[in-house]
Amino acid sequence: MDACKTYDAIIVGAGPAGSTAGIYAARASLHTLIIEQGMPGGQIATSDMVDNYPGIPSISGAELGSKMLEHAESAGAEVAYAMVNAITHLDDGRFSLETDTGSYVAPVVIVATGATPRPLGFAGENEFRGRGVSYCATCDAMFYRGKRVFVVGGGNSACEEGLFLSHVASDVVMVVRRDEFRAPKGRVDKLLARDNVSVKYSTSLVEATGERLLGSVTFRDNKTGDQYTETYSEGSFGIFVFAGNDPVTELVTQLADIAPDGGVVTDENMATRTPGLYCAGDIRSKRLRQVVTAASDGAIAASAAYAYIQEASDVLSTN
Numbered sequence: 676m677d678a679c680k681t682y683d684a685i686i687v688g689a690g691p692a693g694s695t696a697g698i699y700a701a702r703a704s705l706h707t708l709i710i711e712q713g714m715p716g717g718q719i720a721t722s723d724m725v726d727n728y729p730g731i732p733s734i735s736g737a738e739l740g741s742k743m744l745e746h747a748e749s750a751g752a753e754v755a756y757a758m759v760n761a762i763t764h765l766d767d768g769r770f771s772l773e774t775d776t777g778s779y780v781a782p783v784v785i786v787a788t789g790a791t792p793r794p795l796g797f798a799g800e801n802e803f804r805g806r807g808v809s810y811c812a813t814c815d816a817m818f819y820r821g822k823r824v825f826v827v828g829g830g831n832s833a834c835e836e837g838l839f840l841s842h843v844a845s846d847v848v849m850v851v852r853r854d855e856f857r858a859p860k861g862r863v864d865k866l867l868a869r870d871n872v873s874v875k876y877s878t879s880l881v882e883a884t885g886e887r888l889l890g891s892v893t894f895r896d897n898k899t900g901d902q903y904t905e906t907y908s909e910g911s912f913g914i915f916v917f918a919g920n921d922p923v924t925e926l927v928t929q930l931a932d933i934a935p936d937g938g939v940v941t942d943e944n945m946a947t948r949t950p951g952l953y954c955a956g957d958i959r960s961k962r963l964r965q966v967v968t969a970a971s972d973g974a975i976a977a978s979a980a981y982a983y984i985q986e987a988s989d990v991l992s993t994n
Contacts, residue, residue, distance in 0.1 A: 682708045684980050685772055685781040686752075687759050687926065689744050690717025691966045692956025693787035695973030696980075697747030700785075703981040707752040708779060709744070710759055710772070716740015717789040718920070718957070719966055721811045723839045728966050736813070739966070755779075762786070762926050764949055768987075782987065783951045783980040786927055786939075787973060790920035790957040790964065795827060799883035800916070807889030808914045812836035816843045819913045823848065825892065827880050828917035829856040834866045836917055841869040849874045852897065885909050922958045934960035945976035946983075953980055 684700045686693045689711035700707040714720045714737070722736030731739070748754055757774035762784060765771055772779045792810035794800055800808055809815040812826075816839065824844045826837040829851040841847045847869070854877045856863045866872055875894065881902060882893040888910040895902045922938040924931075931947035931954065932940040938960030945953040955972035957964045 679771075679778040679780055680708075682706045682753075682779060682781045683984060684708070684783045684785065684977070685710065685770070685779055686785045686787060687762075687772070688717065688787035688789060688956070689715045689747075689754065690740065690787060690789050690956060691719065691743060691969040692789070692958075692973040692976075693717075693785070694740070694743035694747045695970040696785045696787060696955055696977040697744075697752035697973075698750045699974050699977035700980060701747060701751035703977065705977075705981060705984065707747075708781070709747060709752050709754045710757055710774065710779070711744075711754065712756070712758045714740070715744040717787075717969075721813045722835070723813045724835075725966060743970075759926060762930065762952075764930060764952070768951065770951065783953065783983055785945070785953045785955055785973070785976045785980060786958060787954070787956045787969075787976075788923040788926065788958050789969075790922045792916065793919045793921050795880065795916045795918045797880045797882055799885075803883055803885065803889055803914075806887070807885065807910070807912075808883065808916065810916050812839045812915055815913070815915075816840055819844050821845050823907070823912040824915055825850050825880070825912070826915045826917065829853060829858065830917065830919070831858045831862065833917035834858040834862045836915060837872065838866045838869065840915065841866070841872050845871065847872045850878050850880055850894070851876050852879055853877065880914070883914060889914065920957065920964070922960075924958060927952065927954065927958075936960050943975075944979035945972055946979060951980075951983060 683705040684707045686709045697709045719736035720740045757776040761773045763771045770784045823846040825848045827850045877897040879895045881895050890909040891906040893904045930949040939954040953976040955976040956969035
């Protein structure tokens with residue numbers, strides 16, 4: 676590869692926001708590059724089923740993510756698989772992106788790096804991560820076939836993943852911090868209709884212990900404050916944590932403002948405080964983080980990026 680390759684628009688991330696931005700940017704005849712460090716689709720790639728994307732009642736997250744990126748490629752966007760290590764705003768107004776495979780330059784960059792699962796913070800969580808503590812049912816359910824699993828969380832993701840696990844595990848115990856779920860009633864009813872699903876309401880997970888694998892788990896009754904421990908043979912159960920997600924903002928912390936919720940502050944055009952830099956999808960500060968809103972963000976960001984480039988070209992042509 677050349678030491679430094681130039682594009683009109685570079686998009687970081689090939690989730691729903693990034694792939695959609697790639698479609699719109701390429702269709703606007705911008706020389707477009709999408710850089711992805713892993714599997715297309717972002718977080719949805721780990722979802723067994725996406726059932727709320729308009730026009731597609733049911734599709735696996737991995738398939739939807741792949742189809743979106745394929746659409747961007749068919750529209751003319753190029754794809755590079757690499758890790759972006761830094762984004763630098765150059766003196767001439769362009770951006771330089773340093774990756775583990777080389778450097779790229781463009782006048783506009785759309786960052787769509789999404790978000791990552793948020794740790795719950797209980798004792799033993801880090802110690803047993805990957806050895807009994809998981810954050811992805813689709814990824815790790817196979818390890819708990821015929822075993823008991825505790826699913827921590829009361830939102831959409833927890834219910835979705837709990838339902839998936841109920842088809843694999845012998846018992847699924849939902850651990851809900853409040854006295855009710857936050858997820859919509861229809862989704863909760865579908866989950867609780869499963870015979871092997873039960874709920875610990877007003878309960879928090881305090882500690883997980885064991886030798887090589889998990890052996891016991893301690894809970895707190897949030898109404899009384901009492902704690903109690905359940906002990907099992909090591910490796911016979913697992914804990915799945917769905918406590919929300921943290922936006923992945925490391926690449927833009929020096930170029931954009933960060934809101935109290937950890938997301939990037941943008942205007943309605945997905946623009947940050949740095950001209951030419953846009954953020955789209957779950958990286959943004961926003962109330963609803965869904966596939967459909969990420970796709971919307973990506974389309975808006977690409978349209979705004981095209982307008983930015985056109986305006987810059989008009990200024991140069993009149994000088």
